């Protein structure tokens with residue numbers, strides 16, 4: 001994570017507000033969305049703030065149209081975003097896939113609440129983690145980030161725009177309701193101190209331009225609308241000219257490139273944080289508000305003489321398997337994965353750990369956030385070998 | 396590139412707006428989509444739109460494949476959503492002319508919600524709907540404009556539902572230019588499209604089209620020319636329609652202009668909002 005240059009711009013704000021501020025700081029100038037708790041504050045704030053920056057806000061007729069509108073805006077060069085929660089995120093999936101295939105930079109914020117369906121508005125959940133990865137059809141590439149504090153909500157929103165611009169990929173910011181609505185003191189960085197990325201743009205004469213021909217980093221410079229390129233953009237598999245093609249060689253090359261461009265940048269876009277991992281016998285892997293409870297639990301465990309450590313994931317897709325492997329020191333005996341779902345990211349952790357230690361999921365699906373003591377108990381059980389390490393489905 | 400002089404042939408002029416390298420098109424022999432596309436190109440030629448500042452957006456369907464053949468910035472989107480993509484383009488960059496091409500299913504079934512809301516906002520977009528009363532691309536299933544009693548591959552016993560009058564729908568939703576033409580009546584169609592392109596606000600042109608391969612074959616129309624003739628035989632002008640009873644009119648395509656009026660346009664209003672928000676130094680909205 002880039003060090004924030006701390007100035008006197010101290011504010012007390014909500015996670016959702018930090019997302020809106022982060023978006024503006026990253027250069028977002030277009031928002032289209034449809035109201036839904038617990039994300040609506042983002043829309044409300046941006047409806048007031050964007051016009052003051054010459055930006056645009058529109059409340060669309062639904063979430064399908066919202067993603068469509070931000071893709072359209074992005075094609076003219078505007079950094080664009082939307083925000084929603086579960087039911088809306090479900091509706092966004094088709095055009096999210098479109099952005100993935102047509103390589104349109106957009107940011108989608110999903111402040112997770114309990115699902116499925118209308119579920120339990122608006123209690124916190126981490127139930128959309130797999131949907132963020134696999135919600136749209138096809139082998140699409142995607143990036144998802146999950147902040148665990150108000151400060152991180154700001155930082156990761158900026159990062160979401162940067163990754164989206166650099167890789168021409170939709171980036172999903174997964175907050176949970178706790179993070180979205182929590183208020184904390186934050187030091188807003190000086191705008192000049194932020195690293196803000198811009199997409200590469202196509203240039204040169206339109207004759208012979210291949211708008212989908214990638215550079216060495218796998219990312220083609222983007223041919224924006226209204227610049228005289230007269231380019232075609234489609235959700236069909238396309239060749240380097242941008243026109244529909246179903247040639248087998250082209251199809252395979254295209255979908256592989258879309259994944260490769262993320263894979264090549266993976267280390268750069270992976271943001272994690274380790275606490276006490278060097279000598280840890282018990283490693284907790286957590287993200288979002290669950291990482292806060294886990295941090296407390298790990299500290300409490302240390303006070304009790306248990307060698308516990310935490311790996312906090314802020315990038316969750318592509319899954320940081322290498323960081324998980326690296327977090328397992330020579331003494332590790334147990335890995336614990338608390339989540340506010342019935343066990344989603346734990347499967348990825350298990351794949352990464354690959355038998356090096358037993359992996360225990362801890363599920364909380366009551367619509368309440370994790371208490372540190374709930375994680376601590378599992379840490380204690382683990383060192384005492386009191387857990388069977390089958391699926392541990394909590395309250 | 397050939398110079399734009401009075402001696403250019405019609406074909407040379409058309410080539411300026413067509414991606415010749417993408418021809419032949421994918422449409423079936425006898426499909427009227429080619430005629431409608433030609434009418435759009437003619438309207439582009441005659442209104443002198445700037446090809447570098449015009450974006451043509453389409454959904455999914457046979458008709459929506461038109462964007463692949465037009466030499467502009469073109470966006471082939473998802474089924475039913477072209478107006479929502481177009482809304483983002485126009486609002487983000489008001490200097491662009493934005494034209495949407497869509498089928499009857501794309502416009503009025505899956506895209507019906509975007510259609511009425513784009514019309515309600517009176518956003519400056521020209522929407523051209525190729526209405527062949529059927530789902531061509533997916534093989535002849537019924538659409539929101541399939542006529543009562545007619546056959547479709549999903550209406551093997553005859554269609555039970557009433558159809559939408561797309562022009563009435565557009566008008567009721569707030570469109571400020573509304574016209575209906577047909578692929579048979581080429582010259583008036585070009586005229587409506589030209590007027591729509593010049594109109595400020597949401598303009599809608601419905602083009603009664605043919606799908607000889609599905610609609611025609613399923614409904615006893617022998618060949619492509621017969622299908623066009625069938626359209627011609629069912630067509631009446633707005634004036635002629637006035638003399639018909641409601642039942643008689645229901646059997647006809649009423650051709651002409653239905654709405655042409657001025658109303659505040661959404662993006663212009665938004666740009667004014669920006670000006671006043673920027674000038675507003677109160678702390679109402681916290682900085």
Ligand SMILES: Cc1ncc(C[n+]2csc(CCOP(=O)(O)OP(=O)(O)O)c2C)c(N)n1
Nearest residue numbers: 455456457458474498499500501530531532
């Ligand atoms: C979400 C979604 N549902 C269904 C389809 C399949 N589909 C493709 S085109 C089409 C209907 C086309 O009919 P219309 O819009 O009238 O255009 P036409 O092909 O007749 O020109 C359908 C149902 C799709 N592509 N996407």
Ligand code: SF4
Nearest residue numbers: 422423426457531606
């Ligand atoms: S299926 Fe019908 S609408 Fe589609 S190209 Fe063929 S004739 Fe035209």
